[in-house]
Amino acid sequence: MSNLKKFVYLIVPRIRVFFLNKMSISYYTKDGLKKLRAELNNLKDIERPLASKAIGEARDKGDLSENAEYDAAKEAQGLLELKISKMEEILANARLIDESQLDSSKVLVLSKVKIKNLANNMNMEYQLVAESEANLREGKISVNSPIGKGLLGKSKGEIAEISVPSGKLKFEIISISR
Numbered sequence: 555m556s557n558l559k560k561f562v563y564l565i566v567p568r569i570r571v572f573f574l575n576k577m578s579i580s581y582y583t584k585d586g587l588k589k590l591r592a593e594l595n596n597l598k599d600i601e602r603p604l605a606s607k608a609i610g611e612a613r614d615k616g617d618l619s620e621n622a623e624y625d626a627a628k629e630a631q632g633l634l635e636l637k638i639s640k641m642e643e644i645l646a647n648a649r650l651i652d653e654s655q656l657d658s659s660k661v662l663v664l665s666k667v668k669i670k671n672l673a674n675n676m677n678m679e680y681q682l683v684a685e686s687e688a689n690l691r692e693g694k695i696s697v698n699s700p701i702g703k704g705l706l707g708k709s710k711g712e713i714a715e716i717s718v719p720s721g722k723l724k725f726e727i728i729s730i731s732r
Contacts, residue, residue: 580644581651581663586687594641597634605631658732661705663697669725
């Protein structure tokens, strides 16, 4: 067995396991986890066969050394496989949150928080969610965002002073719900 084959068969799986173990655990709602699984299934069941078909069609067009369409299809397949691999890693480290076990007196993941910006007296309402579920239009912000990090652990009536790229913001927590 050549040195390259030994490397591929012996070392690469160990590297993958090392990096998988270094991934952080993410917490998801039931709906968020369902969406993540649906997207992964779509990539595997629909997008992957389309990528293979595109490679086959490009291969049939002739000389592979000068075939830009073939190169583009192979590159697209590589990016698709990378995306599938990342999503599988995320799912392997995903944890489902049991909302009934969460304390509603403090801001935690899945908390719906009504806050007041003390600089302009505007009221805002956000739900703190996992990074992949964040959607500002729906009022969902990531717990890893500066505002999400600043609100975590705070109680009703507390003032959260949060450092954001444009400076410091102060928010008063008006209410917390699930």
